[in-house]
Amino acid sequence: MIKIKLDNAVDFVEESELESALQQAEKAFKQVVDGTGPGNDWLGWRRILAEPNDAEIDQIQQHATKIREDADIFIVCGIGGSFTGAKAIIEALNMPFNEQGPEILFAGHHMSGRYLEQLLKYIQAPKENGDPKSVYLNVISKSGSTLETALAFRTIRKWMHEAYGDEAKSRIVATTGQTGGVLNKIIAEEGYKKYIIPEDIGGRYSVLTPVGLLPVAVAGIDVQTLYYGAVAEFELQEKNPETVLKYSALRYTLHKKGVALDVIGSFEPELMGFAAWTQQLLGESEGKKGKGLFPAIAGYSTDLHSIGQMVQQGQRNMMETLFVVESPLSKMKVPQVENDTDQLNYLDGKLFHDINKSAREGTVQAHREGGVPVVEIILEKLNAQQLGHLIYFYELMTAVYVYMLEVNPFNQPGVENYKQAMYRLLGKR
Numbered sequence: 077m078i079k080i081k082l083d084n085a086v087d088f089v090e091e092s093e094l095e096s097a098l099q100q101a102e103k104a105f106k107q108v109v110d111g112t113g114p115g116n117d118w119l120g121w122r123r124i125l126a127e128p129n130d131a132e133i134d135q136i137q138q139h140a141t142k143i144r145e146d147a148d149i150f151i152v153c154g155i156g157g158s159f160t161g162a163k164a165i166i167e168a169l170n171m172p173f174n175e176q177g178p179e180i181l182f183a184g185h186h187m188s189g190r191y192l193e194q195l196l197k198y199i200q201a202p203k204e205n206g207d208p209k210s211v212y213l214n215v216i217s218k219s220g221s222t223l224e225t226a227l228a229f230r231t232i233r234k235w236m237h238e239a240y241g242d243e244a245k246s247r248i249v250a251t252t253g254q255t256g257g258v259l260n261k262i263i264a265e266e267g268y269k270k271y272i273i274p275e276d277i278g279g280r281y282s283v284l285t286p287v288g289l290l291p292v293a294v295a296g297i298d299v300q301t302l303y304y305g306a307v308a309e310f311e312l313q314e315k316n317p318e319t320v321l322k323y324s325a326l327r328y329t330l331h332k333k334g335v336a337l338d339v340i341g342s343f344e345p346e347l348m349g350f351a352a353w354t355q356q357l358l359g360e361s362e363g364k365k366g367k368g369l370f371p372a373i374a375g376y377s378t379d380l381h382s383i384g385q386m387v388q389q390g391q392r393n394m395m396e397t398l399f400v401v402e403s404p405l406s407k408m409k410v411p412q413v414e415n416d417t418d419q420l421n422y423l424d425g426k427l428f429h430d431i432n433k434s435a436r437e438g439t440v441q442a443h444r445e446g447g448v449p450v451v452e453i454i455l456e457k458l459n460a461q462q463l464g465h466l467i468y469f470y471e472l473m474t475a476v477y478v479y480m481l482e483v484n485p486f487n488q489p490g491v492e493n494y495k496q497a498m499y500r501l502l503g504k505r
């Protein structure tokens with residue numbers, strides 16, 4: 077269950093404004109549930125939770141277990157919705173400097189030649205014991221034609237075929253739409269194992285399909301628990317969408333009153349990948365018809381030492397959303413030392429979690445006093461189940477809030493403009 081704390085934001089709007097926005101939110105929620113809003117053929121992210129495909133989840137888990145037994149490196153090759161979800165979950169749930177299971181690398185999420193060159197060098201370099209690394213590649217692209225992903229796939233695939241010969245076919249897994257796209261042609265030619273992204277689920281809503289589930293399972297995370305966390309949130313929200321309605325209504329009211337930015341962040345670095353996932357989800361869903369809150373990302377307390385100044389005293393056109401984890405992620409305490417030259421003895425024996433908590437509470441207070449409405453979205457614990465809850469909470473909130481703006485949440489026509497200009501310059505025929 078996701079809790080939200082609105083006390084530090086509601087004072088920025090009138091009660092009557094919020095009341096009327098809540099009524100609008102109810103209507104928007106009904107549009108989502110009844111499938112009567114624009115883009116209603118893209119509601120598969122709800123369908124898969126209403127009718128979970130246990131056989132597919134099992135199959136993914138089994139396939140991932142096999143890969144985990146053999147792989148030193150698992151490369152996730154995708155961009156946008158085809159990589160942010162997996163990255164978010166893996167960063168949130170796996171320990172930093174984790175050395176258990178295959179190392180998860182990302183590719184195809186930008187066009188840096190240097191990065192790809194170094195990635196190839198790294199995967200070719202033998203292990204400490206002199207054995208070659210065992211590499212697997214998961215290319216993920218719904219359209220099967222996104223340039224960044226296609227270029228990285230071509231490059232790494234070539235290396236895999238050279239390095240492994242025919243065995244490359246069992247080391248390359250493709251996740252794409254059922255039909256169409258050049259990727260499907262390549263799969264048919266080479267016989268790679270294929271996972272299907274359902275037609276009615278757009279990239280940014282696809283984390284709970286094989287797009288996110290396979291990489292997350294390969295990273296050793298229990299995808300069934302994650303999935304059923306989302307199912308539980310789905311069921312909760314169908315019965316009582318109060319938290320989603322309140323947050324959507326508040327976001328909408330603030331937007332209407334001239335707020336232009338939502339600074340989305342956390343004091344837990346583990347959740348910054350999740351913030352990046354929400355950035356695409358919100359940005360591509362609401363940024364149309366001259367509307368929308370720009371989803372900016374801030375990682376605290378790091379960024380309090382940079383853009384914190386801007387949040388505190390810059391142009392008063394922003395709100396802030398912070399992801400909070402209540403229980404400590406570690407029992408790490410400030411160590412005792414013999415003297416107090418560093419003048420930190422007043423923190424002796426304190427949990428880092430508690431110091432971080434004070435930093436957060438102080439920040440919320442200061443930002444609110446500085447004129448920034450702050451919403452806190454609270455998880456009791458950081459685990460697969462809670463993250464599943466949070467994923468569906470955000471998917472639903474986005475759809476409801478964007479319907480309130482009278483915008484189709486499920487398309488992204490503007491993304492094509494740069495592509496056309498780029499392809500013209502590259503001389504694509």
Ligand SMILES: O=P(O)(O)OC[C@H]1O[C@H](O)[C@H](O)[C@@H](O)[C@@H]1O
Pocket residue numbers: 155156157158216217218219220221222225279280360488491
């Ligand atoms: O999965 P793909 O078809 O490769 O798409 C990857 C991403 O690229 C696009 O340009 C879209 O704007 C995103 O919504 C999408 O998630």
